Amino acid sequence: MSFADRITRYPIAVDQARADDVAAHFSALPQPVVDLIAATAGSSPYLASLLEKEADWLPEALDHDDVVARETAGFEDLDADDLSIALRRAKRRVALFSALADLGGVWPLEQVTTALSDLADRAVDLALRVHVAHEARRGKLPDTRADVGGIFALAMGKGGAKELNYSSDIDLIVLFDETAYDPDDQQEARAALIRATRKMAATLSDVTDHGYVFRTDLRLRPDASVTPVCISTAAALTYYEAEGRTWERAAFIKARAAAGDIAAGERFLRELRPFVWRKHLDFVAIQDAHDMRLRIRDHKGLGGKLEIPGHNMKLGRGGIREIEFFTQTRQLIAGGRDPDLRLRDTVGGLRALSGKGWIPPEVADELIMHYREHRDIEHRIQMVNDAQTHSLPKDDHGLQTIAAMMGEGDPAAFADRLKTRLERVHELTESFFAPGESSDTPDISEETRQIIERWNTYPALRSSRARQIFKRVQPELLSRMARTGHPQDALARFDSFLSGLPAGVQLFSLFEANPQLIELIADICGTAPGLAAYLSRHPAVLDAVLGGSFFAPWPAVAGLQDDLSKSLQRAISAPDGGYERALDAARRWAHEWLFRIGVHHLRGLIDADEAAVQYADLADACIAALFPVTAEDFARRHGPPPGRGAVVMGMGSLGARNLNAGSDLDLIVIYDADGEDSSDGKRPLATRAYYSRLTQAMITAISAPTAEGRLYEVDMRLRPSGRQGPVATSIQSFENYQLTEAWTWEHLALTRARVVAFAGARAEDLARDVEDLRVSVLAQRGQDARVMPDLNEMRARIFAAKATDGQWEAKVGPGRLQDIELLAQSLALRAGDPARTTLAQLRAGKRAGLMEATAADELSSAWRFLWRLQCSGRLLTSKPLDMEELGLGGQEFLLRETAQPSLEALQDSLNTRVAGAASLIDDHIGAALQAGG
Numbered sequence: 001m002s003f004a005d006r007i008t009r010y011p012i013a014v015d016q017a018r019a020d021d022v023a024a025h026f027s028a029l030p031q032p033v034v035d036l037i038a039a040t041a042g043s044s045p046y047l048a049s050l051l052e053k054e055a056d057w058l059p060e061a062l063d064h065d066d067v068v069a070r071e072t073a074g075f076e077d078l079d080a081d082d083l084s085i086a087l088r089r090a091k092r093r094v095a096l097f098s099a100l101a102d103l104g105g106v107w108p109l110e111q112v113t114t115a116l117s118d119l120a121d122r123a124v125d126l127a128l129r130v131h132v133a134h135e136a137r138r139g140k141l142p143d144t145r146a147d148v149g150g151i152f153a154l155a156m157g158k159g160g161a162k163e164l165n166y167s168s169d170i171d172l173i174v175l176f177d178e179t180a181y182d183p184d185d186q187q188e189a190r191a192a193l194i195r196a197t198r199k200m201a202a203t204l205s206d207v208t209d210h211g212y213v214f215r216t217d218l219r220l221r222p223d224a225s226v227t228p229v230c231i232s233t234a235a236a237l238t239y240y241e242a243e244g245r246t247w248e249r250a251a252f253i254k255a256r257a258a259a260g261d262i263a264a265g266e267r268f269l270r271e272l273r274p275f276v277w278r279k280h281l282d283f284v285a286i287q288d289a290h291d292m293r294l295r296i297r298d299h300k301g302l303g304g305k306l307e308i309p310g311h312n313m314k315l316g317r318g319g320i321r322e323i324e325f326f327t328q329t330r331q332l333i334a335g336g337r338d339p340d341l342r343l344r345d346t347v348g349g350l351r352a353l354s355g356k357g358w359i360p361p362e363v364a365d366e367l368i369m370h371y372r373e374h375r376d377i378e379h380r381i382q383m384v385n386d387a388q389t390h391s392l393p394k395d396d397h398g399l400q401t402i403a404a405m406m407g408e409g410d411p412a413a414f415a416d417r418l419k420t421r422l423e424r425v426h427e428l429t430e431s432f433f434a435p436g437e438s439s440d441t442p443d444i445s446e447e448t449r450q451i452i453e454r455w456n457t458y459p460a461l462r463s464s465r466a467r468q469i470f471k472r473v474q475p476e477l478l479s480r481m482a483r484t485g486h487p488q489d490a491l492a493r494f495d496s497f498l499s500g501l502p503a504g505v506q507l508f509s510l511f512e513a514n515p516q517l518i519e520l521i522a523d524i525c526g527t528a529p530g531l532a533a534y535l536s537r538h539p540a541v542l543d544a545v546l547g548g549s550f551f552a553p554w555p556a557v558a559g560l561q562d563d564l565s566k567s568l569q570r571a572i573s574a575p576d577g578g579y580e581r582a583l584d585a586a587r588r589w590a591h592e593w594l595f596r597i598g599v600h601h602l603r604g605l606i607d608a609d610e611a612a613v614q615y616a617d618l619a620d621a622c623i624a625a626l627f628p629v630t631a632e633d634f635a636r637r638h639g640p641p642p643g644r645g646a647v648v649m650g651m652g653s654l655g656a657r658n659l660n661a662g663s664d665l666d667l668i669v670i671y672d673a674d675g676e677d678s679s680d681g682k683r684p685l686a687t688r689a690y691y692s693r694l695t696q697a698m699i700t701a702i703s704a705p706t707a708e709g710r711l712y713e714v715d716m717r718l719r720p721s722g723r724q725g726p727v728a729t730s731i732q733s734f735e736n737y738q739l740t741e742a743w744t745w746e747h748l749a750l751t752r753a754r755v756v757a758f759a760g761a762r763a764e765d766l767a768r769d770v771e772d773l774r775v776s777v778l779a780q781r782g783q784d785a786r787v788m789p790d791l792n793e794m795r796a797r798i799f800a801a802k803a804t805d806g807q808w809e810a811k812v813g814p815g816r817l818q819d820i821e822l823l824a825q826s827l828a829l830r831a832g833d834p835a836r837t838t839l840a841q842l843r844a845g846k847r848a849g850l851m852e853a854t855a856a857d858e859l860s861s862a863w864r865f866l867w868r869l870q871c872s873g874r875l876l877t878s879k880p881l882d883m884e885e886l887g888l889g890g891q892e893f894l895l896r897e898t899a900q901p902s903l904e905a906l907q908d909s910l911n912t913r914v915a916g917a918a919s920l921i922d923d924h925i926g927a928a929l930q931a932g933g
Helices: 016-026 031-043 045-053 067-071 080-103 109-137 183-205 233-243 246-251 262-276 284-300 320-334 346-355 361-385 396-405 411-433 446-453 464-483 487-499 505-513 515-527 529-537 539-545 556-573 579-602 608-638 687-703 731-740 744-750 763-781 787-801 817-831 838-847 853-876 883-898 903-931
Strands: 151-155 170-176 230-232 256-260 645-651 665-672 728-730 754-759
Touching: 016 031, 016 045, 031 045, 031 080, 031 396, 045 080, 045 361, 067 080, 067 109, 080 109, 080 183, 080 361, 109 151, 109 170, 109 183, 109 256, 109 361, 151 183, 151 262, 170 183, 170 233, 170 262, 183 230, 230 233, 233 262, 246 320, 256 262, 320 346, 320 361, 320 411, 346 361, 361 396, 361 411, 396 411, 446 464, 446 487, 464 487, 464 505, 464 515, 487 515, 487 529, 487 883, 505 515, 505 539, 515 529, 515 539, 515 579, 515 883, 529 539, 529 579, 529 853, 529 883, 539 579, 556 579, 556 608, 579 608, 579 853, 608 645, 608 665, 608 687, 608 754, 608 853, 645 687, 645 763, 665 687, 665 731, 665 763, 687 728, 728 731, 731 744, 731 763, 744 763, 744 787, 744 817, 754 763, 763 817, 787 817, 787 903, 817 838, 817 853, 817 903, 838 853, 853 883, 853 903, 883 903
Parallel strands: 170 230, 665 728
Antiparallel strands: 151 170, 151 256, 645 665, 645 754
16 A cells, blocks of 8 residues: 555644645645645644655655665765764654654554664664774774674663654663673773764764754663763673662663674673563562652652643653553563563553553553553654653643644643543552552550560561561551451461561562452461461562462463473573572472462362362472473483483372372382493493482482472382382382382382383383383282281381371371271272272272272271361471461361361261271271181
8 A cells, every 4th residue: 555545644734834835845746645744744843844855755755664774775885974964864754754654644653663763773783883893994993703893782761662752862771792802902992992882972963964863872871970881791790780770670671782783782681681580579669660750750840730731741640651660660570480571662561461460451451542642742742843852832832733733623622631641541550659558557455566566676677678668568467467367366477477587678569569468468377377387488479479370270280390391491591590590490480389279278269189189280290390301401411311211200199199288209210221331421320320310310409408498308218128229220120129029018109109200212101111010010919918918017017106196187097098098009909900099099999899889988988088187287287286276267277178067076077087997997907817818
């Protein structure tokens, strides 16, 4: 389509005489274009002058949208003086073409700002190159293979986001890659590149007879008052790591390598990511951004009543900057965890935040609409006289002109609608930056007052800033605690939680911005002391509640493993990344998912049976994602796994997919060297040593404490020969051991074994063979006459070694979980059935005729009841259940989970079920022994 065919709107000419005079130069063009030119000239003296200057150029240019490329073609061959003139001509023409396309609706806002930004990039690049080349010709720049001497310009602000307006300054940070030069040459290179930078800025911003290109601002560089206009990347990184502030982090959201050595610029931005994007949700940024907004408002005198005449569309109330700050601050908060939020442009940032659940879609859509209209008005303000201003005119005629350029014939109606929009933007953004402060502190007892008075002595409140933020959230915290069913319990637990926090600013800022978290904290403190203690050790897990997916459907093992694998790869490939960073990332990730399962269970979104599977899914995903990463790291030194590779088998509760909040992991490793004697790497190892050391590396990866804590405790005692045996076993040795040496308890353990991870060239085949071997062993060894006598002896030893731990014990003792599970394993073994879970194994025994249906069903019912008590109790505390210590909230949770009306009923049901199960097990074993197995 032609330019004329794409015109959808027209401004209104304010000066008709000027409109007619200018339009006369273009009478040969299609009438829609002539009408647009006339209306443009009649509303903007500046554009009228450009139209007259470019009357010969414009008619042909209208047929091509690629105005920047066309108007700067061949500029690489110009010297500095000719380039200066040529760039000013290009700027004039790009500005004119973009203005017509904008006012006529031919281009959307993004295309207009992209054209202006592309011109800025091209101009900076050309000016840098011509002046760096001049320094090289003078012999002032040492030799280097780096492009443009290793110098590059980062476009910041609107330029970085490709959002430049008609009269924008261009904000640049100019750096050079010092590693492009020998150490002895770096100072000489620095001096030459500083000169080239100054000349570049002058080429663009000096006003000559031909005008100017772009006003250039270099003050966003590190410590601008004392540093030269071009500094090394090493100096910049050192500054940001040691002294960088929140406003500088926000500025780098939009930063883009725009000119010069682009590859060096992109390397620098990658290295700077940890400074810009924090690994935890960063709600401290809200207060910093709010303080910055207030300082700007006060400095510019923009804090008064909103009036349209003279209103600053950029910095004023409800203006462009409020939308940008709203977007960038949310990006800073969450972008460290979610790279999808790291978009440079404001519209893209709002859409990404909406898509990830950080802001409601309707709020994002409304802010995008207001942002675009604000930018349109800003452009028209600047189009009138090419003025570097963002303020609406104060006089009636000036306001009439802006309204006319917007196609509005009624200036009063235009002003009314604009005022409504500005107030709406302010309303949407201000509630985020300055949420209302609660002053409704509930009446408190003397005991409560004493607790509160000691809070200021805790590490989390040692800084004045932490105390300042906490003072604002304390009334809401106390109110929420008071509204729990058991406020004194809740407050005592919160006190314990607060005392364990190493720092508070980040967490208190999180509470202030997200009051729903205060409700969650009150709920946890009022109900689950164990979960509250977990929170005090890992407060960063609260980030997960706000991530948008906290209450989404459970992703199952495949989804979890994929998510963790991506997280590990990001940690490894980050500028400061590597294997240790991946281990930290795995721990942060797992802690959040563990917390999610606990919260869902506590709030009744899942029951104990679902929690068991989710805890197992999580453990599976951690091992399945970490083992290949550990193997890959190990292979860098010692070569890839010899033969087919290795598999990790989950034993015990992990194998049965029945974990709780406090479970450790029983694992064994089986490998197949497939005839290979050693690995093939820089430091080769014999096969047995290779797999033993790889297994130790895996155990360390899972269980070693890092800065982020540990993943799981690991128990390897179920491997052949227990503690005396090698930590990794070949499949041949494993088969031989199971068939000729293993004890009955080891065959019982094998009934629950399950491959959870593998690494190696053909490890998937090995995993299938290991499972086939497991089933074969069960079929062969299950008929051994020693199974039931050994089981009977095992029970006696277990009961003698560990007495039942209190009146609420669900796991250890006759008729309790462990006892039922052992019997179920014996049924699976004797039936040669591959079933792994307790309930499936009881059904297998029933199908095989090894147990009466009524007995199997009664044991299944008892096991379910005991599991609900065990799983729920482990969420509340890692200690033996003490109802007084748990408090009323914890008691009510247990009663809900076990479907009992009172503690007395729970105790009666526990005693009755345990006694019945113990009797059934005794009878079954006695009958089996009497029958000879």
